[in-house]
Amino acid sequence: MTMKKIGVVGAGMMGAEIALCFAKKNMPVILSDVTQELAANGKKKQEDVLDRSIAKGRFPAEDKQAVLNCVATTADLKDLADCDIVIEAVLESFEIKAKVYQQLDAICKKETIIASNTSSISITKLASAVSKERVGKFIGTHFNSPASVMKLVEIIPALLTDEETIQATTQLMMAIEKEPVRVKDVVGFGLNRLFHVFYLEACRLVEEGVCTIEDVDKICVYGLGHPLGIFKLLDHTGHDLNQPIDQILFDAYGDRFRPSPQIQRLVDAGRLGRKTGHGFYDYSKK
Ligand SMILES: NC(=O)c1ccc[n+]([C@@H]2O[C@H](COP(=O)([O-])OP(=O)(O)OC[C@H]3O[C@@H](n4cnc5c(N)ncnc54)[C@H](O)[C@@H]3O)[C@@H](O)[C@H]2O)c1
Missing domain, CATH: 1.10.1040.10 (N-(1-d-carboxylethyl)-l-norvaline Dehydrogenase; domain 2)
Incomplete structure (x- = not known):
């Protein structure tokens, strides 16, 4: 399974940086938040991160616009319908996250993987918010902050996550030069x-x-x-x-x-x- 189109829900500190990881590899990514203004703020954060990297000589200034061009922003989850994977990075609340998953489950194509960036909520519990048809495609991807710099991503399968989802998600993380580590769905992960x-x-x-x-x-x-x-x-x-x-x-x-x-x-x-x-x-x- 090759993943070409990425969605990120939540354009805060983590979501903006996670989306940036894909954009830096020239992968199209849609960054969403509850309002268009908040989603656009996320893109502004990405620009600030790139500017800081350019100032430190760690990123070529001439590539900045191409990276930013890979990121589309939206306040409408329907725009994520044909994403191959959607990574959720909204507030750390089961109720808020569950509502997002239910909407994504109804909107996205049947192959779409839904991944959570939760720090502390059980992935198996979060997976209970999606339909039985989607549950094998639900997984945890715990990025480290600042996500555009730190290499670690913990890959956390829920009890019912299928092996194909685990492999595809792991490959995707390697494609953006992360170091994926598979850990069990325990409190605090690793x-x-x-x-x-x-x-x-x-x-x-x-x-x-x-x-x-x-x-x-x-x-x-x-x-x-x-x-x-x-x-x-x-x-x-x-x-x-x-x-x-x-x-x-x-x-x-x-x-x-x-x-x-x-x-x-x-x-x-x-x-x-x-x-x-x-x-x-x-x-x-x-
Ligand atoms: N901050 C860290 O160091 C860190 C590290 C790893 C994981 N995490 C996890 O990542 C997630 C996000 O954390 P953060 O620090 O980026 O939080 P944040 O508060 O900076 O950003 C959360 C964003 O989600 C948006 N949001 C809220 N409800 C939404 C909805 N229904 N649809 C779309 N967007 C919505 C908010 O408007 C906000 O922009 C949390 O689950 C957190 O536990 C955080």
């Missing part, structure tokens, strides 16, 4: 179990006064070879996402994922990270 256990220990180091936020980040960068410190990364992903996933992991696995009071305080104060100008770090002055 990445978030590692990520959360690591950052919760980083929070404990700060709470116990062992070292500062800045020094933990230095340990990550200069001792572990990470490209950026864990607290900078948490500010990038957003505490409104980090906090509920902590809770979901704690509910599933118990004490080793006990949520951090520091993250809760930041959420309560509206300091959600880079996007609000303040998280562990202050971004308002830059």
Whole structure:
């Protein structure tokens, strides 16, 4: 199964970057959101990402327009009817996602694969929103943020996903130069179990006064070879996402994922990270 036409639902932080991964490989992609304005904002985010890459000498300026030309925007899911795969990246809510799948299931051709970028919801539970004819074509594709840079994509089959869907999705990820890793449909998949256990220990180091936020980040960068410190990364992903996933992991696995009071305080104060100008770090002055 070769996939030529890609749909992405949700033009936020993840959706815009996921769509960009395909456009950079000259694949036509339709990016949708609830309004045309939000979908167009997604395309603007893509342009900003490309401009930053061009400024750093990592992307040729002369290719920018061709990449952007691969992306069409829409507020009407019917425009995704003939996509070979639709990747959903809307808000992390079962109810919202389920409604999107039901609409896509009714609109899309019978061969269309529906993939979810959920961070924490069971893929098998999400698959229950589609018809029995579609259920073999439902799969999880968990991209890492920023999706246009990070190579990892976790491929998460639901209980009833068919092998052809798994293979076709894996091939597609390789075609856009990602490193697909197949993981079971367990809470947190692979990445978030590692990520959360690591950052919760980083929070404990700060709470116990062992070292500062800045020094933990230095340990990550200069001792572990990470490209950026864990607290900078948490500010990038957003505490409104980090906090509920902590809770979901704690509910599933118990004490080793006990949520951090520091993250809760930041959420309560509206300091959600880079996007609000303040998280562990202050971004308002830059
Ligand atoms: N932020 C991360 O680091 C990260 C990493 C991996 C996975 N995820 C997952 O990716 C998904 C999206 O996260 P995000 O950070 O991009 O969120 P976001 O809030 O930046 O974007 C979500 C977008 O979905 C749109 N949307 C909401 N309902 C919609 C609908 N019915 N139809 C179309 N669009 C709709 C919103 O308008 C918004 O633009 C979530 O499931 C999240 O858990 C996030």
